[in-house]
Amino acid sequence: MPFPYPYSRIAQAMRPSPIRELFALTQRPGMISFAGGLPDPAIFPVERFADCADALRKWGSTALQYGASEGYRPLIDWLAERMSRQLRTPTAAAQLIVGSGSQQLLDMLARLLLDPGDVVLVESPTYPGALHTLRNAGARFMLVPSDRDGVVVELLPEMVDRCRRETGRPPKLFYTVVNFSNPSGATLSLSRRQSLAAMLPELGVPVLEDDPYGELRWEGEPLPSLYSLAGGAGVVYASSFSKILAPGARVAWAVGEAPLIRRMVLAKQGIDLCTSMVAQVLVAEYCNRGHLDAHLGAIRRHYAVKAAAMSAALQTSLSGLATWENPQGGFFFWLHLPGRDAQQIFHRAIEAKVAFLPGAAFYPHAGETLGPCDDGRERLRLCFTFAQPAKIDEGCRRLAAVLAATEPPPPGDRRDDPRVRS
């Protein structure tokens, strides 16, 4: 009999991610998978990155030793320069922290800001990994509706008021991916960024502007960050090397006000002392050799081709069965299938050897939300970055065949969904 471990309240509520179970199904032989949000390993700069191991030799006594909790100084300096330019705001080293992936940066922020039961605003739909992290800090959720221009920021003041009225406390954080959001692919429009920046002091809710995909724009003009528009006040900007270099490095960074960053550093001392110095030294060397910017163009072109392949394949195979927006960057297509149940389609699709993620993955569970909830029943996410273009076409054909063979239920037959509550 296993030892009766005395699990905490939060641990008792932890459930294995349904997404992980779905992923296991997507690993079957012959499967064309649009499920995982993985970069294409074909575009990893393997040789140039491995060559940077010279730096492990050169700086061995630093790379192999414990490092500063805030990050490896040459990497911090490189980021400070880059962020000053990109965020159009002077960024000092004291405003930067390196984390083991942006997942860890969110985790740190959640632990610094949330007491169990506190409310977090998340865009609807949102990144499932963020829900998992926030849940483990005891969060409840309020869903901020979004459309093709990103979250409907005009709704925020009333939502914050409602949270105060019903819980006696304001939301403690607003988590949002402003560029090419996961899963919707939507980018927050300039006018909404400006509105949000203007209302932040009044709202009093700090924002985590998570931006893993901002550099992956192959069409249209980059928009100023919320961080820049707000002059840095109340906004933590986070980004990562995961989508522009290698997720396996687990190196990401956050920019914020120095007092907050100091607290994050303090939290990190207890979390893992420091981010892998080996990984940081390799990444810093890669950046300082100028490889990152040289490679970014190749990544953008690579994904633009794949996105075009999926756009064409969807047009050919799924017109009339689904609707979607063509993304200008990022990793995802977000499909709406009116009258369909994506979870049901998922299982038939797996049999037909094509995989995606059903919409339900991108919303909190029933009972976790304050205010309206959603179930994503008619939605699914397709990731176009991982599969090769010929497979993208074939995968969309398989999906269309599954949809054609699946009668949508007559309008009167849809059972009430207990998860849709207001």
Place this chain on the structure above:
Amino acid sequence: MPFPYPYSRIAQAMRPSPIRELFALTQRPGMISFAGGLPDPAIFPVERFADCADALRKWGSTALQYGASEGYRPLIDWLAERMSRQLRTPTAAAQLIVGSGSQQLLDMLARLLLDPGDVVLVESPTYPGALHTLRNAGARFMLVPSDRDGVVVELLPEMVDRCRRETGRPPKLFYTVVNFSNPSGATLSLSRRQSLAAMLPELGVPVLEDDPYGELRWEGEPLPSLYSLAGGAGVVYASSFSKILAPGARVAWAVGEAPLIRRMVLAKQGIDLCTSMVAQVLVAEYCNRGHLDAHLGAIRRHYAVKAAAMSAALQTSLSGLATWENPQGGFFFWLHLPGRDAQQIFHRAIEAKVAFLPGAAFYPHAGETLGPCDDGRERLRLCFTFAQPAKIDEGCRRLAAVLAATEPPPPGDRRDDPRVRS
């Protein structure tokens, strides 16, 4: 004015580590530092580790991609084989998890087991990093006294009873370093290990057997782990590559019962998705090339020489002023200076350009404990691994000169210490 971030109760209670402030002082030019618990970079296998970057080339699409939250499979397999042998218990992959340093493994366990206000048993004195991590999970502490044979395990049943009586709940975890503890250098005796293993089912308190130093024994016979003696029930065994290869890799592992490890994997998904694959691939390659065992002998000999140098230097310079045990492994000497105040001596020592850590660092703060507390006033820790042997001798001479110039207070003059409570 910075944005008014709504910090959580735990974050509000977080304080910058006094140790960090002390460390800043130890960085001055000309300082001989026995303060930090750092491996000697002179013994880092820089060339052989950097050569392993071949593996980044060979396994690039794995090393640079997201990995499994439980760890890189070839590393898990290597660890399973080694742990089966070392723990004398068959160890399956499902009983292993790789973490970003054993600090993270403790953090995960604390988050899985503790609700805010729960009590953790820690040996007295104990590793300050563990106090920081546990504090951030809302822990209070009960201090288990220790002597030259490690913690006095006979006291545990009464302590657990007291915790139940006074808080209505048992302690949720017992954190202990059984080999060459930090800071005391003490190793738990075989008979105490056997007693502890035998009483665990009755106690009902899980144990984290943290073992970063076990491989660093240059004298005497290794003792069976508590994990082995308990047949794995209720014990999580954790160890790390930090002291036997490189702390900068941030790669450590835990062995435990499969259901608990599954929960840790689930928690890790929300914490950082996975440990740096780049670091894991390099470490796995290093181990699979057989470098680890080949190098361990060199590390042991290297540190044995340094420990002997410090033992001789202490004997020459500090006989009659302090008492200590000579360690058979690990990183530390733990000095008792009867009638002295180590904090006061610290500041004079810094002026004399020799640094150590005052004993207070190794005990919880006032108000954090249930039951007796301690302040470590007459204690200090010397780390012998970092400084070179000639510096060790000179450092001990400087310390002796400081002590000789500092009159111990007359016995009647010691002010009552408000932190010593029962």
